[in-house]
Amino acid sequence: MKQIKMLTIIAISALLIAFVYSQLESKPKEKKTMDKMPVEKTDAEWKKELTPDQYRVLREKGTERPGTGEYNLHFEDGMYKCAACGSSLFGSDTKFESDCGWPSFSEIKDKSKIKEIKDTSHGMIRTEVVCANCGGHLGHVFNDGPTSTGLRYCINSVSLDFAPDTSKSENK
Numbered sequence: 001m002k003q004i005k006m007l008t009i010i011a012i013s014a015l016l017i018a019f020v021y022s023q024l025e026s027k028p029k030e031k032k033t034m035d036k037m038p039v040e041k042t043d044a045e046w047k048k049e050l051t052p053d054q055y056r057v058l059r060e061k062g063t064e065r066p067g068t069g070e071y072n073l074h075f076e077d078g079m080y081k082c083a084a085c086g087s088s089l090f091g092s093d094t095k096f097e098s099d100c101g102w103p104s105f106s107e108i109k110d111k112s113k114i115k116e117i118k119d120t121s122h123g124m125i126r127t128e129v130v131c132a133n134c135g136g137h138l139g140h141v142f143n144d145g146p147t148s149t150g151l152r153y154c155i156n157s158v159s160l161d162f163a164p165d166t167s168k169s170e171n172k
């Protein structure tokens with residue numbers, strides 16, 4: 001009798017364990033990847049298309065050394081585009097000179113062009129800015145901007161391509 005009781009307890013325990021495991025398994029797996037982007041390429045493809053510096057910043061979320069970027073102190077009329085996919089991002093009219101060492105913009109006219117993601121790396125809480133078209137890392141946005149928007153989009157030069165506004169220079 002004692003043995004039967006024992007066996008029943010073991011059987012019930014086994015069933016319970018099996019049930020708990022099945023529940024764990026069916027739990028939706030945590031999303032590891034970002035939302036699907038209109039432009040998606042493999043790492044190998046990006047490596048081929050981008051320079052090593054661009055790849056390190058855009059795809060591996062690196063940061064160029066402050067004060068070294070091509071567009072840091074660049075003030076011409078035109079449009080700054082994503083260096084990876086060519087999506088138009090920041091107009092030159094929103095660019096301002098900041099002391100941070102990276103190109104800085106006070107606003108982005110079309111907010112759908114970028115995605116803002118909470119970034120807790122390096123012991124800081126920051127807001128990362130990525131291109132909404134290809135997912136390329138652009139930089140960060142801060143709330144300490146000196147202009148009327150109060151925003152400072154701090155963007156890596158290597159993540160940007162500049163397209164000069166030819167209509168303005170032709171009219172001169």
Ligand SMILES: [Zn+2]
Nearest residue numbers: 082085131134
């Ligand atoms: Zn892009």
